Amino acid sequence: MKFLIAGFYHESNTFSPILTKKEDFIEVEGEELLDYFPGAVHAFRAAGAEVVPCTFAGWMSSGVIEEEAYRYYVDKIVAQIREQKNISGIWLQLHGAIYAENIGCGELFMLRKIRKAVGYEIPIAIGMDPHGNLSPDITKYANILRAYHTAPHEDQQDTYRITAEALIDFALRGVKITPAFVRLPMLLCGDTALTRDEPLRSVIARFKKMEAEGEAACASFFISMHSANTENTYPAVVIVPRKPEDYHRAMARAREIAEEIYERRHEFRFEGDLVKPQEAVDMACDSEAYPVVISDSGDNTTAGATGMNTYFLKLFLDKGDFHGKKVLISTIYDKRAYMLLKDREVGSDFDIMLGAGVDEWSQPVPIRGTIKAKGATLVYHPMRSGLRTFAGGLITVSIGDLDITISEVADSFTDMEQCEVGNFKAEDYDIIVVKQAYQFPDLVKFAKKQIIALTPGATYQDLAAIREQYTKLPWTLWPFQGNDK
Ligand SMILES: [Zn+2]
Secondary structure, three states: OEEEEEEEEOOEEOOOOOOEOHHHOEEEEHHHHHOOOHHHHHHHHHOOOEEEEEEEEEOOOEEOEOHHHHHHHHHHHHHHHHHOOOOOEEEEEEOOOOEEOOOEEHHHHHHHHHHHHHOOOOOEEEEEOOOOOOOOOHHHHOOEEEEOOOOOOOOHHHHHHHHHHHHHHHHHHOOOOOOEEEEOOEOOOHHHOOOOOOOHHHHHHHHHHHHHOOOOOEEEEEOOOOOOOOOOOOOEEEEEOOOHHHHHHHHHHHHHHHHHHHHOHHHOOOOOEEEOHHHHHHHHHHOOOOOEEEEEHHHOHHHOOOOOOOHHHHHHHHHOOOOOOOEEEEEEEOHHHHHHHOOOOOOOEEEEEEOOOOOHHHOOEEEEEEEEEEEEEEEEOOOOOOOEEEEEEEEEEEEOOEEEEEEOOOOOOOOOHHHHHHOOOHHHOOEEEEOOOOOOHHHHHHOOEEEEEOOOOOOOOOHHHHHHHOOOOOOOOEOOOOOOO
16 A cells, blocks of 8 residues: 655645745655654554555644745645555545645645546545635545644644544545545634634544544544634534435534534633733732733734734823833844844843834834843744744843743744743733733743733734624624624
8 A cells, every 4th residue: 555645734824914934834744754653653553554655734823825826835845746656545635724925725636636636546645734614626636635633833743633534544445535525603712612612622532532442533623723714714513424325414414513513602712711812901900810911812823913013002102101010022023124134232221113014013113221131032833743943033122011932933932932942031020911812821821910912913802893804704704793792
């Protein structure tokens, strides 16, 4: 048996004003690619199969991909697949929310080209991120789909193993399987859909049972990626039956689970207090519990926002008096401001404009103060779970009781290791503003109080309030319609 491995990883935020270019992507080929997917590779090798790596490219969540860039990678992957003879199956890692300029749904575009090259006789499996906006048409081209069962994501390799095992099984038995796919008539805010909370906790437990007991090869819930105006921005339940004749049973089960999730839609809630930005600033300064972590949720870089917004900075500058509290805004991405400061001495004064000015939310603000420290940013590798990578420089500046970290790249403060690398101490502050919506475990542990501020930006969280921006979705969707909030 011979299995090909390829992939493309990108969560495209259509509300970001910045297109993602070819040079932004990390590209791996050959043996190096196999290091990214040990879950799948071990499964293939354990079955005595040959594994052929093609190309895998990806980047962190950001704006829509330039047409030329996406065509380049798809053409490259398809050409590599076409070169191979006697293929038993193709295993892909695709994010699920790939969206390219003038192309639209990136997954469909790639899969159609692959099927054109190899026909429909061999099975295709895809390991995916649950924040995917899937077209129902994906089931015409792929036989196996599975999303990670965790958000925040921790079980990527399990998904890769399970999909690879199903691919081997389908190839050996020569069965042609169509996944059962059911969409939910709702726009779901991904930051309210964590698998540690209900209703997803029990839904995932049910999926695990179905997979363990053999009722399904794979069972998944695609939460969707809400910061994208696409024709596919819907959550979906996808169940892959083991046998072609079980398709209708899988469909009935998918429908039943989709209905149950829809019925429980009001249980999707943020983990912290959700308030207007000004209220968040006032609440934090008046809070008796410290430290307070505030989410600048409209500029969540982990969901593709720019990280450039100066909105919160202006609110704190306007407030002026923080009731004796020390505040950190972490972090504002402005390469020009970073370059202006990077060669200056720590302890020296500065007087600059901060704000990249790419849209109305990132307009420059005059700031004057002292350079406090220099360090680096440490970000999660976009395509390799668990791996951290140094991404660029970070400078901490002080304006009285307000400190700001200014970074060379888009970043989000998600864990304490970043303090060490960035050369700042989280415990020095009473209030920390981060470019996130929900918090990662380190910050949950650190915060005595969490506030989610409904700030404007490319990842705005009050979806019903911006329904006019979702021009590709019907207004009959929950929570758009009526007063059914
Ligand atoms: Zn995700």
